[in-house]
Amino acid sequence: MHTIVVPLDGSELAAQVMPYVRTLAPLLDAHVHLLRIVPETPAGGSESWAQVLIAVYGVPESEAVRRADHDAVMEELHQQAQAYLDAQAQTLRSAGIEVTSEVRTGSPAETIVEVAAAHMPGALIAMATHGYSGLRRWALGSVADKVIHATDAPVLLVRGQAQPVVQPPRRILTPLDGSGLSRQALPLASKIARAAHAELILLRAVVPMIEAYIGAPVLGRPLVENSETLNALHEYALDELKAEAASLRAEAPRVLTRAIIGYPAEVIIDEAREMDVDLIVMATHGYSGLRRWALGSVADKVLHATTTPLILVRASE
Structure with a gap:
């Protein structure tokens, strides 16, 4: 940069x-x-004599006078x-x-x-x-x-009315979704973390199945099987994050990993608050300007809800 x-x-x-x-x-x-x-x-500025004349006497000002007034x-x-x-x-x-x-x-x-x-x-x-x-x-x-x-x-x-500035940042949060697009935020996040000697937290949200909330089995399968599937997805996400962290530690030695069951925007906002994060660095999608996840624009939701400073990195295919 x-x-x-x-x-x-x-x-x-x-x-x-x-x-x-x-x-x-x-x-x-x-x-x-x-x-x-x-x-x-300009919305304001001092009234010129030409403007006074036209207002009082109806005397039109010339184009040259109007231009000179505008330039002034x-x-x-x-x-x-x-x-x-x-x-x-x-x-x-x-x-x-x-x-x-x-x-x-x-x-x-x-x-x-x-x-x-x-x-x-x-x-x-x-x-x-x-x-x-x-x-x-x-x-x-x-x-x-x-x-x-x-x-x-x-x-x-x-x-506006964001949390107080921490100099330098102590914790930086980078949400990942398993895609190459989301990983494009990592170079900037790791550069800031390395320079600030900050913790870099890699976060992955594991989206829960709706039946886990309503208690209903899917296609006749018992709920316990769905819970086991969700746990397996959680472990898989955590393993991916750990592999990513290992590759980053040469640049940013203090890398933590968090895989949380929940919806992405809510997980990001909650974790940023609970872990007292000083900065969020996340990728946005090249097509719309905001990275589109399965449940909508996570970056847009985070932007509107969090008070944590946020860096949006434009990702490209």
Whole structure:
């Protein structure tokens, strides 16, 4: 990882990602690129004399006057945005982190994806998300949601009112489902774990059969047989995780394995909370932007429900 792209909109919510950026940048040996996006049509700005004249006397302003007025407002907004980024950059530089910044005009989501693409390979986008919906709502819609679905870069999402920052992270959770897609989160997870000397927890959810809940046999078979099958699946999942852990220990010596019977999203959220995990790193599917499991989009459910910082790694076939 070489560059952490941090979009900021000037709000307190967006700035909540900054402590996590200060922690991750040294671990990833990355520099930080701060980004502020000014909308193409400013919502505010000082009234020009031409606007006053047209309001009072009905005197139309010329196209040249309108353009000059628009340019003046945009210039003011750009200066204010750059001053804000300069203040944020100073905090990072005081921690010994290399920082660049830029102010752009355009659509927030599209611009974020474009800037991240310019820093690929090796870019990570870091954003705060809204505490109410799980996604930060900007003026043009859910920017975080659009970015997740459009970018090829990993995305760090910090939930509004998230748990306190732990520097460095002590426990990192990576959910696996047995597929090659889910394993694509492991290189980044193990890199952070190694640099932070953190525990890397590999988690596998073993989905229970519905009859185990309702107590009904399937096709006339006794329930005990179904329980034995579920236990066998659990042991198989645990064996797979242990083999994966053994291959990772050269890079991340402290690797733990957990196979839990339950539905994936619920298992991930519960284990992250019960094990006091500081960071979740999981893969997302290349087609929809979110990895689709048998019971729906696990990544999407985790994103909306957990307060643990989450890195979504875009997987490819």
